Amino acid sequence: MASFLNYIVVFFFFAILVASTSAQNVPTLPIRKDPKTRQFYTTIHMGSNRAAINTVIDLGGPFLWFSCNDYSSTTYAPIPCGSRKCQLAKGSGCVGCNLPKRPGCTNDTCGATPYNPFMNLLFAQGFNEDSFYGSKDGAGPAAVVPRFLFSCMDKDSLEGLASGATGMLGLSRSEISFHKQLVGVSKLPHKFSICFPSSSSGIGKLLVGGGGGVYNNILLKSTPLIVNPVSTYPIYSEGDASEEYFIGVESIRVAGETISVKESHFTIDKKGDGGTKISTVQNFTALHNSIYKPFARAFVKAAADLGIKSVAAVPPFRACFRSDTITRSPEIDLVFPGKDVYWSIGGANSMVEIDRKTSCLAFVDGGSNPRSSIVIGGHQMEENLLEFDLLNSQLRFSSSLLVQNKSCSSL
């Protein structure tokens, strides 16, 4: 009888949540830029105290993790080993803890392996669940998820994260990514969008579900999302596909001219190498050395044609210019299959200001043996609206909103 009552209570709770998320707009979280690390982060609220937690956005991360050292919540629960949720999370083994019991230190807990990409280290932790609130009061266009699955992390494993951030919000294609858990509860279409601000005073957006009214009057182009058949996570089982986002760039143009690159760099081979990945962990787009060289050469030449004066390089950048000679900069296009489908990278997305006098081409040399030939980084995504449509496997992109007289903060 007691369990039947519980069932009714739970069902009722869910019904309210669904009604409140669909009556409002789509769930929206603010995105801020940390000027020092150039990372993008958002604030979530977790547990019975609705603790505010700053988490760095990780497009390639499989799940949410944060430091539980100072976390307390009466609704927190570890995920038991062997449970259905543990299977869904692809839990690795069973973890225990010999210290006093607290969130992040429990026995018989489904093993998690959160990854800190800035330390390039995996950690042994446990999966847990607790209530998720998009905002402090659980109101406004932000969803509430009663049993949100996440991994704890130790506070000593946060090196490299923006100051004030104690976790990362994973947005990959995994079954337990942030958006997947949100749409699972709210019955929204499986899509999410990101729009990163270009300055630390701007406020961008992470939207889950359809665009609501936000996309009105924004021109978006579309290209298929590609699945890399080989996992790109630091630990995986044979046969696992990558859960990161790849797209089919087939050529690159600088000032309208296609640069000459061996075609095989643009495709993903049987080992999962090559191709184009989108990553928020990379601050500037990295190109395979065989792409970077002709690309930078073409850019420098096109810049000279516009009267832009070259100056000494400022590492890690190789092509730098006198800022006062830049009135217009050469346009860069990432070209996709189809008619007129290309991502334009111009203006502030193509250059980075080093100081008042010097600006550089904001791309870095990825070396001669990178896993992916092109890794599109955060600087190139600023003030661009990107919609990841997992229902139709499409990436929709706006190129710079500034060209359309909009910005991520004004959406």
Ligand SMILES: *[C@@H]1O[C@H](CO)[C@@H](O)[C@H](O)[C@H]1NC(C)=O
């Ligand atoms: C890019 O990000 C890394 C890691 O956050 C940081 O160490 C590095 O200084 C950044 N590079 C630039 C040029 O800002």
Ligand SMILES: *[C@@H]1O[C@H](CO)[C@@H](O)[C@H](O)[C@H]1NC(C)=O
């Ligand atoms: C886990 O189990 C061991 C052995 O029974 C016990 O000593 C320890 O206190 C337990 N840890 C927690 C956090 O409950």
Ligand SMILES: *[C@@H]1O[C@H](CO)[C@@H](O)[C@H](O)[C@H]1NC(C)=O
């Ligand atoms: C953008 O705004 C400026 C100033 O408000 C205006 O002059 C210009 O025509 C607008 N451009 C577009 C494409 O709407």
